[in-house]
Amino acid sequence: MGKNILEFRHVGKKYGDNVVLKDISFDIEAGKFYTLLGPSGSGKTTILRIIAGFDDATSGDVYFDGQRINDVPANKRQVNTVFQDYALFPHMNVAENVAFGLQIKGVDKKTIQERVHQALHMVRLDGYEEREITAMSGGQRQRVAIARAIVNRPKVLLLDEALSALDHKLRVDMQTELRQLQRQLGITFIFVTHDQEEALAMSDQIMIINDGKIQQTGTPVDIYDEPLNHFVADFIGESNIVPAVMKEDYLVNINGQDFECVDAGMKTNERVEVVLRPEDLDITTPDKGKLVATVDTQLFRGVDYQITAHDLRNHEWKINSIHKTTVGQQVGLTFDPEDIHVMRYNESEADFDARLDSYEEEE
Amino acid sequence: MRQKAVFIVPYALWIVLFVIAPLVLILYQSFFNIDGQFTVNNYLTYLTSSVYLKMTVASVWYAFLITAVTLVISYPTAYVLIHLRNKQFWLLLVILPTWINLLLKTYAFIGLFSRNGSINQFLQFVELGSHQLLFTDASFMFVAAYIEIPFMVLPIFNALAEINPSLINASKDLGATQWQTFRSVIWPLSLPGVKAGIQAVFIPSLSLFMITRLIGGNRVITLGTAIEEHFLTTQNWGMGSTIGVILIIAMFIVMFITGDTRQKGGRQ
Ligand SMILES: Nc1ncnc2c1ncn2[C@@H]1O[C@H](COP(=O)(O)OP(=O)(O)OP(=O)(O)O)[C@@H](O)[C@H]1O
Ligand SMILES: [Mg+2]
Numbered sequence: 001m002g003k004n005i006l007e008f009r010h011v012g013k014k015y016g017d018n019v020v021l022k023d024i025s026f027d028i029e030a031g032k033f034y035t036l037l038g039p040s041g042s043g044k045t046t047i048l049r050i051i052a053g054f055d056d057a058t059s060g061d062v063y064f065d066g067q068r069i070n071d072v073p074a075n076k077r078q079v080n081t082v083f084q085d086y087a088l089f090p091h092m093n094v095a096e097n098v099a100f101g102l103q104i105k106g107v108d109k110k111t112i113q114e115r116v117h118q119a120l121h122m123v124r125l126d127g128y129e130e131r132e133i134t135a136m137s138g139g140q141r142q143r144v145a146i147a148r149a150i151v152n153r154p155k156v157l158l159l160d161e162a163l164s165a166l167d168h169k170l171r172v173d174m175q176t177e178l179r180q181l182q183r184q185l186g187i188t189f190i191f192v193t194h195d196q197e198e199a200l201a202m203s204d205q206i207m208i209i210n211d212g213k214i215q216q217t218g219t220p221v222d223i224y225d226e227p228l229n230h231f232v233a234d235f236i237g238e239s240n241i242v243p244a245v246m247k248e249d250y251l252v253n254i255n256g257q258d259f260e261c262v263d264a265g266m267k268t269n270e271r272v273e274v275v276l277r278p279e280d281l282d283i284t285t286p287d288k289g290k291l292v293a294t295v296d297t298q299l300f301r302g303v304d305y306q307i308t309a310h311d312l313r314n315h316e317w318k319i320n321s322i323h324k325t326t327v328g329q330q331v332g333l334t335f336d337p338e339d340i341h342v343m344r345y346n347e348s349e350a351d352f353d354a355r356l357d358s359y360e361e362e363e
Numbered sequence: 364m365r366q367k368a369v370f371i372v373p374y375a376l377w378i379v380l381f382v383i384a385p386l387v388l389i390l391y392q393s394f395f396n397i398d399g400q401f402t403v404n405n406y407l408t409y410l411t412s413s414v415y416l417k418m419t420v421a422s423v424w425y426a427f428l429i430t431a432v433t434l435v436i437s438y439p440t441a442y443v444l445i446h447l448r449n450k451q452f453w454l455l456l457v458i459l460p461t462w463i464n465l466l467l468k469t470y471a472f473i474g475l476f477s478r479n480g481s482i483n484q485f486l487q488f489v490e491l492g493s494h495q496l497l498f499t500d501a502s503f504m505f506v507a508a509y510i511e512i513p514f515m516v517l518p519i520f521n522a523l524a525e526i527n528p529s530l531i532n533a534s535k536d537l538g539a540t541q542w543q544t545f546r547s548v549i550w551p552l553s554l555p556g557v558k559a560g561i562q563a564v565f566i567p568s569l570s571l572f573m574i575t576r577l578i579g580g581n582r583v584i585t586l587g588t589a590i591e592e593h594f595l596t597t598q599n600w601g602m603g604s605t606i607g608v609i610l611i612i613a614m615f616i617v618m619f620i621t622g623d624t625r626q627k628g629g630r631q
Pocket of ligand 1: 043
C-alpha cells in the first residue's frame with residue numbers, strides 16, 4: 001500500500017441553493033492513475049476545482065500529503081491542471097505557454113528550453129515552439145495544455161477531459177503515452193472523462209460519480225464485473241439489466257425461471273436486479289438454450305455482431321457475438337452461473353463490499 | 364449580391380459626405396491664404412513660427428497629461444468594476460455623465476470652482492480662505508480628466524470582461540501570485556482596451572478648446588483653440604485648415620503607435 005497523497009473527508013459543495021457535491025470522501029494513493037467517470041453535470045470538474053484550489057469546499061476537509069489544504073491558495077498547491085477548455089494564454093506562443101510555470105519558479109533559461117522541448121516531444125508537437133496558439137487546431141491546443149501542466153512535474157496532475165478533442169487514433173496513442181508518462185514520472189493522475197472505454201483502459205482506480213455522489217470506487221475489472229447498482233451497470237459497458245428474485249443463496253429467479261448463480265448473502269425472496277453482459281451471452285440452438293429468443297436486429301461492428309433479440313416474455317436482450325445469425329430466427333441463449341451478477345436495491349458501497357467478503361471467505 | 368449592394372448605400376453615403384468630403388475640403392482650404400490665393404505659405408508659417416510650434420508642443424503635452432491621468436484613474440476603476448457583483452450597473456454610473464452635454468458639465472464646474480463657488484464656500488467655512496481655482500492648470504486638468512474618464516473606462520472594462528476566467532485560474536495553477544498573474548496575463552490581455560482608451564482620449568484632447576477657454580481661462584492655448592480662433596475670429600480659414608490637417612496627421616500617428624503590433628494568428 002502506497003501512502004495517500006490526497007484525501008477528501010465529507011466534502012460538500014453548494015452554489016447558492018444548488019447542491020453540487022454531497023458528502024464526498026475518498027483517498028488518492030500516490031503514484032496511481034485515478035479516473036473520475038460520470039455523466040455531464042455530475043460534479044467532476046467541481047471536484048478538480050476543489051483539489052486545485054479554484055473553489056472552496058462548502059463543508060468538509062481536503063488533505064494533501066497529510067496537511068489540511070482547504071485554506072492554501074491555488075498557486076501554493078503542488079498540483080497542475082489540464083483545463084477542460086485548455087485555458088492557454090492567447091498572447092503567448094506555444095513555447096511561452098509551456099514555459100510559463102517554470103518561468104514563474106525562476107528556473108534558468110537553458111533548463112526551461114530543454115524541458116519545454118521535452119514536454120512538446122512527449123505530446124508529439126516537436127517543432128511547434130514558435131506557433132501562435134490561435135494557429136493551432138483544437139487537438140493541438142489540448143496537447144499544448146498537457147505539455148504546459150506536465151512540464152512542471154507536479155505531485156498530482158489533474159486532467160479534465162484532456163483527450164476529448166483528439167481523433168480516435170491519436171487518442172489511443174495519447175492514452176498509452178499518458179499512462180507511460182505517469183508510470184515513468186511517478187506522478188499521481190486524476191483524470192476526468194465521460195468516456196467509459198477510456199476509463200477502463202487507463203486507470204488503476206475508477207470512481208464513478210453521479211449527481212454529486214460517488215457511486216462506486218474500484219479497479220476497472222471490479223467495476224465492470226461487479227457493478228454496485230443499476231446506474232453503474234448501465235453506465236459502464238453495455239448490459240442487460242433485468243429485475244429478478246433471489247430464491248436462496250446461489251439461486252436466482254429471472255422471469256419465473258430459476259438460474260444458478262454465484263451471489264449470496266441476501267434475504268430469501270428478496271427483489272433484486274441481475275446484470276448480464278452482452279458478450280457473456282452465447283447463441284446456440286433453441287433446445288440447448290437457457291432462454292429462447294427471436295433475433296430482431298443484427299449490426300456488424302468490425303470485431304463482432306451486435307444482436308438484439310426478444311424472449312418469450314417479450315424482454316429484450318442485447319448480445320455480442322462473433323458468430324453471425326439471421327434476423328427473425330429463433331435462437332437459444334446460454335450463459336454460465338458466473339456471468340450472472342446480482343445487485344440489491346439501495347445497497348451502499350460499504351455493505352456491498354462486506355457482503356462480497358462474507359461469502360467469498362466461505363468458499 | 365444585388366441586395367447586399369443596397370445595404371452598403373447608407374454607409375457609403377455617410378462616409379463620402381461626412382468623412383471623405385470634409386477631409387478633402389480641409390486639405391483644399393489649407394492651400395489658400397486669407398485673400399483666397401493658392402499658396403503653401405500656411406504650412407511654411409506653421410513649420411517656422413515658434414508660436415505654432417510651442418502651441419503644438421503644449422497641445423501634445425497636455426493631451427499626454429490628460430491621457431496619463433485618465434489612464435491611471437480608469438484602469439483601477441475598470442479593474443474594480445469587473446469584480447463587483449452588479450458590474451453592469453456600476454459601469455452605467457460611470458458612463459452616465461457622458462449623456463449630459465459637454466458645455467453643461469463645463470458650466471457646472473465653473474459654478475463649483477468660481478470665487479463664490481461651492482468649493483470656495485466650503486473652504487471658507489472650514490476657515491481655509493478663498494482661493495483662485497478657476498483658470499488654473501490644475502482645474503483644467505481636473506475637468507478634462509473628468510470628462511474623458513468614461514471613454515477610457517469603457518474599453519478597458521470590455522477588454523477585462525473578455526478575459527476568460529480560466530486563464531487566471533491557469534496562471535495561479537502554474538504557481539503565479541496575484542501580482543505575477545496581473546503582470547503576465549491580465550495586463551497584456553487588457554492592452555487592446557488600454558490602447559483603444561488612449562486613442563479615444565488622446566486624440567480629442569489634442570483639440571480641446573471649450574474647456575481650455577472656460578476652465579483654463581485661455582492660459583492653456585492648444586491647437587484646438589487656435590483652429591477656433593482662425594475660423595471664428597481672424598477668419599483665416601486657410602491657416603485654420605492647415606492646423607486641422609496637422610491634427611489629422613497627429614491622429615494617424617497615434618493610431619499607428621497604439622495599433623495592434625502582434626498580428627493575431629500570425630508570427631511575430
Ligand atoms: N459557478 C457555478 N455556479 C452554479 N452552478 C455551477 C457552477 N459551476 C458548476 N455548477 C453546477 O454544478 C454541477 C456540476 O458541474 P461540473 O462542472 O462539476 O460538471 P462535470 O461533471 O464536470 O460535467 P461535464 O462532464 O459536462 O464537464 C452542474 O450542474 C453545474 O451546473
Ligand atoms: Mg467538467
